[in-house]
Every structure is written in structure tokens, then in C-alpha cells.
Amino acid sequence: MPSRLTIVQTALPDYRAGFYAELYRLLDTNFSLYGGAHYFEPSVQTDNSILHKxxxxxxxxxNRFLWQRGVRHLALEPGxxxxxxxxxxxxxxWLLYKRKSKGLKTVLWGHAWPRKGKNSPTDRLRHKMRKLASTIVVYTKKQQEELQEKMPATHILAAPNALMSSAVMNVAAGKPQHLIYVGRLTPEKKPLFLVQAFKACLPDLPPxxxxxxxxxxxxxxxxATFIEKHHLENRVVLYGHxxxxxxxxxxYASSLLSVSPGYVGLSITQSFGFGVPMLVSRDEPHSPEIEAAIEGDNVVFYETDDVVRFRESVKKIFSNREEWIEKRGAISTYCRERYTVEAMAMVFYKLTQDNDR
Incomplete structure (x- = not known):
């Protein structure tokens, strides 16, 4: 008989809605979802349209640590x-120790390594946590292979970190002409640098x-202040979330390229899903999703924090505009074959069918 699946998250942002919907479709009443109101980063808010407890x-x-109230009963949750x-x-x-002492299955899901990489001193604590899990699910095949080498006796899986269903990965017809940034407006993501660099590009771009x-x-x-000060209201549009x-x-259909001026995150697969290539800052502490990037095929890298190199890269992309437009179908197909919420959800669904683990 299939096991029941319960997922507990700090927050349930809207970009995960498709993934959770797919799990509800696959498991129906055998799936439960728990979450709080927001993440450590307060701008990451729970979407209350997602069915959850x-x-x-x-x-x-x-905000250095978190205790979630309302999870104590999960120490004895079957499945x-x-x-x-x-x-x-x-x-x-607390849940890991309690469930391990009762012989109950507990899965840890997330990035295999700390932000500073597998050699970070903080990985010692992370490794202690990993050893308490029955199974570990990471976001990429590379992380799976690296962690499996470190923990050969542990059941480790990779679930592609996806935002979109295959059904919505469409390449719209048209004449793309804009640059697009999708992501949080935080210092680590460097959106202010992007606006400053875009201003420097204006002499090279169509009006x-x-x-x-x-x-x-x-x-x-x-x-917003920079836009107003430099009279860019007709060239830079702030949409909000x-x-x-x-x-x-x-x-995305109206944009020739997307941009990641800081570290790459989930938006890279969203951009590729719509067939839009990405201009990426090279030397950043990128999230594992950077594995989707293939230089010259779906990304162009520029030298980090260098306005001149950024401008040169944008100019070159616009000079080769037709070539990049022709690649949009292949970029979307590449993403559809690897990074969908269906593929992501299937990893968790199969866990419920495998009673030997």
C-alpha cells in the first residue's frame, strides 16, 4: 500500500503552486502540506491560495533561527x-531525532551544500542533519552525485528545481526587443547594478x-529613485511581483533576453521554459540551477560588476538578434525535457510507492 506524504515548509511561495498542485493530483488525500506565513527573507510570502495547514x-x-509551532504531532505521523x-x-x-527514534521515514529536501559550497565550515552542522534522514532529495544531478560520494550508504535522489508545467512552456511568436529581470529585488541579486548598466547601454539599443x-x-x-533621477521612466518599467x-x-515573449546580474536562481529555468536566453554575471555564488546554463546555447556570461563588459555583451546579443530568436524553440525544448513540475513531483510520488526504503 502506498505511503502517505507530508511536506513541511517554512513558507509556500506562489512559484511552488504548480508543484504542490501536481502532488495533490497524484496523491489526493494521501498528501498533506504545512507551512508558515513567510520565509527568513520576509519578502518570500506564503500564497494562501495553496491548500495547506x-x-x-x-x-x-x-531571524537567525526558526521554530515552527504546530508540528509536534508530526513526530508520530505515519508514512x-x-x-x-x-x-x-x-x-x-527535533522532528528528525523523534522520528528516527521511532523508526519512521523522514526525508530532507533542499540544497546539498551551504551557500558557500561543499567545503564551507558550516557544512559540518549540515552533515549532522543529513545523517538523521532516511532519504535526501536535492535539486540537481550534480549535487546528487557529489553527496552520494560523501554518503555512499544513504538514499539520495535529485528532483529538478522547477517552476513550470510542461503545458505552459510556450515560445510565443513576435518580435522580442526588451530585456527582462524576474526575481527578488535584494542586494545579492544586484538589480540596481542592472538598471545602472542598462542606462549605459542606451546609446547602443533601439529607441x-x-x-x-x-x-x-x-x-x-x-x-525607483535612480529611474526618476536619470529620467528613465520611458525605458525602465517596475512591475512589482x-x-x-x-x-x-x-x-518574456516581448524580451530578447533575460538578465541575472547577481547569482542565478530559479528564474533561469523559467526564462528557458519560455525560450528566452539569459545574460549572466559570471563570478557569483550561483544556485545549483546554474547547471542548466550552456554558454552560447542558452546563456551569455559577462564579467561580474563590469558595466563595460555588460554593455558589450548586450550589444553583441542585439547584433545577433535573429540567431538568438531562432534558438528560442530549442531553448524551450531543452528546459521542457529536464525542468518541469511534473518531473519534480514524480520524484516524491515514487517515494510513496517504494515501501522498501
Whole structure:
């Protein structure tokens, strides 16, 4: 008989809605989802349209740690409980110890390594957490292989970190002419640098080309001030956060390229899903999703924080505009074959069917 699946998350942002919907479709009443109101980064908010059971997030010591109230009963929950692989979540440690002592299955899900990489001193604590899990699910094949080498006796799986269903990965017809940024407006993502660099590009760009910025965060007011100061209102558009797939599809369809001025995150597969190549800052602490990038096929790299190199890269992309437009179908197909919420959900579904693990 298939096992019941319970997933516990700090927050349930709207970009995960498709993944959870697919799990509900596959498992129906055999799936339960728990989450708090927001993540450690407060701009990552739970989408309350996602069916879930609410937890109270109690952040401690200036948001350095978290205890989630409302999870104690999950210590004895039958079936499989999936927790975030984040040592900062103290209640997850408690659940891991309790469930291990009872012989119950607990899965850790997340990035295999800390932000600073597998050689980071903080990985010692992360490794102690990993050893308490029955199974570990990471986001990429590369991370799976690396972690399997470190933990050869542990059941480790890779679930592609996806945002989109294969059904919505469409390449719209048209004449793309804009640049687009989709992501949080935080210092680490460097959206202000992007606006400054775009301003430097204006002499090289068609007069109707705009920079479209989709997202929210602490840098938004600085960006708005820069736009006003330099009279860029007709060239830079701040949309705020957008979750509607059709609206995102429309904006991507109008854009010749997307940009990641800081570290690459989930938006890279979203961009590729719509067939849009990405201009990426080379030397950043990129998330594992950077494995989707193939230089010259779906990305162009520029030298980090270098406005001149950024400008040269944008100019070259626009000079080869028709070539990049022709690649859009192949870029989308590449993503559809590897990074969909269906493929991501299937990894967790198969866990419920495997009672030997």
C-alpha cells in the first residue's frame, strides 16, 4: 500500500503552486502540506491560495533561527514526512531525532551544500542533519552525485528545481526587443547594478527597447529613485511581483533576453521554459540551477560588476538578434525535457510507492 506524504515548509511561495498542485493530483488525500506565513527573507510570502495547514513561524535571534509551532504531532505521523534541509530550523532537528527514534521515514529536501559550497565550515552542522534522514532529495544531478560520494550508504535522489508545467512552456511568436529581470529585488541579486548598466547601454539599443523588472524587495525604492533621477521612466518599467503565468509569458515573449546580474536562481529555468536566453554575471555564488546554463546555447556570461563588459555583451546579443530568436524553440525544448513540475513531483510520488526504503 502506498505511503502517505507530508511536506513541511517554512513558507509556500506562489512559484511552488504548480508543484504542490501536481502532488495533490497524484496523491489526493494521501498528501498533506504545512507551512508558515513567510520565509527568513520576509519578502518570500506564503500564497494562501495553496491548500495547506498553517504553522506559526517563531523566528529567533534576529531571524537567525526558526521554530515552527504546530508540528509536534508530526513526530508520530505515519508514512513519509519531508522537511527542509536547513540547520537553522530548530523544530526540524527535533522532528528528525523523534522520528528516527521511532523508526519512521523522514526525508530532507533542499540544497546539498551551504551557500558557500561543499567545503564551507558550516557544512559540518549540515552533515549532522543529513545523517538523521532516511532519504535526501536535492535539486540537481550534480549535487546528487557529489553527496552520494560523501554518503555512499544513504538514499539520495535529485528532483529538478522547477517552476513550470510542461503545458505552459510556450515560445510565443513576435518580435522580442526588451530585456527582462524576474526575481527578488535584494542586494545579492544586484538589480540596481542592472538598471545602472542598462542606462549605459542606451546609446547602443533601439529607441523602443526597455528594461522590464518583475519582482519586489528592499532595493525597489533605490531603483525607483535612480529611474526618476536619470529620467528613465520611458525605458525602465517596475512591475512589482507577478505570479500570473500568462502575464509572465507575455513579458518574456516581448524580451530578447533575460538578465541575472547577481547569482542565478530559479528564474533561469523559467526564462528557458519560455525560450528566452539569459545574460549572466559570471563570478557569483550561483544556485545549483546554474547547471542548466550552456554558454552560447542558452546563456551569455559577462564579467561580474563590469558595466563595460555588460554593455558589450548586450550589444553583441542585439547584433545577433535573429540567431538568438531562432534558438528560442530549442531553448524551450531543452528546459521542457529536464525542468518541469511534473518531473519534480514524480520524484516524491515514487517515494510513496517504494515501501522498501
Amino acid at each position: 498553517k504553522l506559526e513561524n517563531k523566528f529567533l535571534l534576529g 513519509i514526512v519531508v522537511l527542509e534541509m536547513n540547520p537553522r530550523i530548530l523544530s526540524n532537528w 523602443k527597447t526597455k528594461l522590464l523588472i518583475v519582482g519586489a524587495g528592499e532595493e525597489q525604492s533605490k531603483i 507577478i505570479s500570473d503565468t500568462k502575464e509572465l509569458e507575455r513579458l
